[in-house]
Amino acid sequence: MEAIKKKVAVVRANGKAGFDKHRLFYTQRDYGLFQCSTPCCQEAFDNEAVIGEMVERQENRKVPAELLHVCPHCGSPLTMNLRCDDRFVEDACWHRAAERYESFLRTRAGQRMLFLELGVGYNTPGIIKYPFWRLTARNPKATYACINLGEVGAPPEIEDRSILLSEDIGAALQALREA
DSSP states (O other), X not given: OTTOOSOOOEEESSSOOSOOGGGEEETTEEEEEEEESSOOSSOEEEOHHHHHHHXXXXXXXXXXXXXXXXXXXXXXXXXXXXXXXXXXXXXXXXXXXXXXXXXXXXXXXXXXEEEEEESOOSSSXXXXXXXXXXXXXHOTTEEEEEEOTTOOOOOGGGGGGEEEEOSOHHHHHHHHHHO
């Protein structure tokens, strides 16, 4: 990641990849946060320490009951803060990241841009895939690139500005690095 010197915004579905967290927009959030399962509040809670302890103390794939956390506001069980239904919590951090991403796009409108999609399938295409297609279509200087084993495609209006690789992501990125 040290090699990336240009301005970059990263839209992520989940996980860690070595980017500065302030340059990320986890549009579907990540596994590193809990939220109330009800949800009674628009708040997410860091879970790294709790998950680490669960991993350490689990036996036969079961964790001690005292490690199952509950919402500090209503007592409901906590669940992963992931966009999977209409109960997804978009807390203040999520909204700040969304604002940074929108600002990034606004301030670079009409400039050369690469929308690089790694491993995004059709489970929730309206979150990353379709917006990338629309943004590419609106900007004649934009390129859409997709690397995803068995699930690549682009609409006809951006086909000539699309790079579609039905490859293993790790192998494809390694090949690019060595080129």
